Amino acid sequence: MENFTPISSLIGGGLIGLSAVLFMLLNGRIAGISGIAGGLIVPVAGDWPWRLAFVLGLVAGPLVYMALGGQLPAIQFPVSSPLGLIAAGLIVGFGTRLGGGCTSGHGVCGVSRLSVRSLVATAAFMFTGFATVYVIRHVMGG
Amino acid sequence: MNKIISAFVAGIIFGIGLTIAQMVNPAKVLAFLDLAGAWDPSLAFVMGGGAGVAAIGYRLVLRRPRPVLADIFQVPTRTDLNARLIIGGGLFGIGWGIAGLCPGPALAVLALGYSEGIIFALAMLAGFVLFEVYDRSLLNNKKKGKANA
Numbered sequence: 001m002e003n004f005t006p007i008s009s010l011i012g013g014g015l016i017g018l019s020a021v022l023f024m025l026l027n028g029r030i031a032g033i034s035g036i037a038g039g040l041i042v043p044v045a046g047d048w049p050w051r052l053a054f055v056l057g058l059v060a061g062p063l064v065y066m067a068l069g070g071q072l073p074a075i076q077f078p079v080s081s082p083l084g085l086i087a088a089g090l091i092v093g094f095g096t097r098l099g100g101g102c103t104s105g106h107g108v109c110g111v112s113r114l115s116v117r118s119l120v121a122t123a124a125f126m127f128t129g130f131a132t133v134y135v136i137r138h139v140m141g142g
Numbered sequence: 143m144n145k146i147i148s149a150f151v152a153g154i155i156f157g158i159g160l161t162i163a164q165m166v167n168p169a170k171v172l173a174f175l176d177l178a179g180a181w182d183p184s185l186a187f188v189m190g191g192g193a194g195v196a197a198i199g200y201r202l203v204l205r206r207p208r209p210v211l212a213d214i215f216q217v218p219t220r221t222d223l224n225a226r227l228i229i230g231g232g233l234f235g236i237g238w239g240i241a242g243l244c245p246g247p248a249l250a251v252l253a254l255g256y257s258e259g260i261i262f263a264l265a266m267l268a269g270f271v272l273f274e275v276y277d278r279s280l281l282n283n284k285k286k287g288k289a290n291a
Binding site: 003004005006008009010011012013014015016017018019020021022023024025026027028029030031033034037038041042049050051053054055056057058059060061062063064065070072073074075076077078079080082084085086087088089090091092093094095096097098099100102103104106107108109110111112113115116117120121122123124125126127128129130131132133134136137138 | 144145146147148149150151152153154155156157158159160161162163164165166167168169170172173175176177178179180182183184185187188189190191192193194195196197199200203204206208209210211212213214215216217218220221222223226227228229230231232233234235236237238239240241242243244245246248249250251252253254256258259261262263264265266267268269270271272273274276277
């Protein structure tokens with residue numbers, strides 16, 4: 001537990017919540033990243049510019065944070081083999097679209113509304129997330 | 143135009159939140175998912191903080207007749223549980239557990255130039271494409287089925 005960071009986690013999480021609330025107030029939409037980004041694959045006229053803008057904002061976020069004087073956290077990729085990354089990316093992309101959301105749309109926005117679908121989806125990805133790490137680290141010993 | 147600017151700003155705030163919460167660090171995310179190892183519960187505080195702020199904020203915002211820049215609030219209303227939801231969520235968790243990245247952080251980490259992040263994000267986009275292909279083929283089969291019936 002030496003890396004436990006409850007304060008910065010709460011602040012970061014609070015900002016994510018604030019972004020979601022602001023986006024609902026202004027644009028009337030859920031801030032679900034897989035839905036926003038996934039909706040760009042088959043662009044619909046008039047519907048894609050705001051999606052692209054959100055994604056570009058997300059990409060710019062860490063740079064803006066640095067420009068404001070913030071310090072980036074350490075970033076390490078425990079899995080760095082291209083094969084592992086490609087497999088994981090494919091599964092995350094397909095799975096989040098099939099399940100209609102990810103950690104943001106289901107895990108934060110949906111859970112905050114006590115949406116039954118989001119609570120079930122969140123339970124599903126938390127369970128398989130825990131199970132996958134358990135198998136990789138403690139069964140396969142990787 | 144305003145809707146585009148507001149989306150950009152919301153994206154920036156979201157990305158800053160992911161950075162401060164260290165969700166852009168796959169090692170941190172995997173330490174949270176590693177219950178049987180040196181468990182780091184921090185991420186529960188990220189989700190809790192996010193959902194807490196959203197719970198209060200949504201309640202206030204949704205009292206308004208409409209959003210500031212749009213005609214209607216587009217809040218999901220479905221309550222049915224189906225296989226897609228559970229299988230999709232379950233699959234997502236497997237990928238998340240392998241690499242320690244979910245869609246938001248995968249995009250936020252892009253500009254920092256890590257090749258691992260770029261490979262993952264490209265594969266994730268390919269996964270999005272795969273889903274559209276799969277979804278459309280299902281739709282076409284349904285249409286064909288109806289035409290044959």
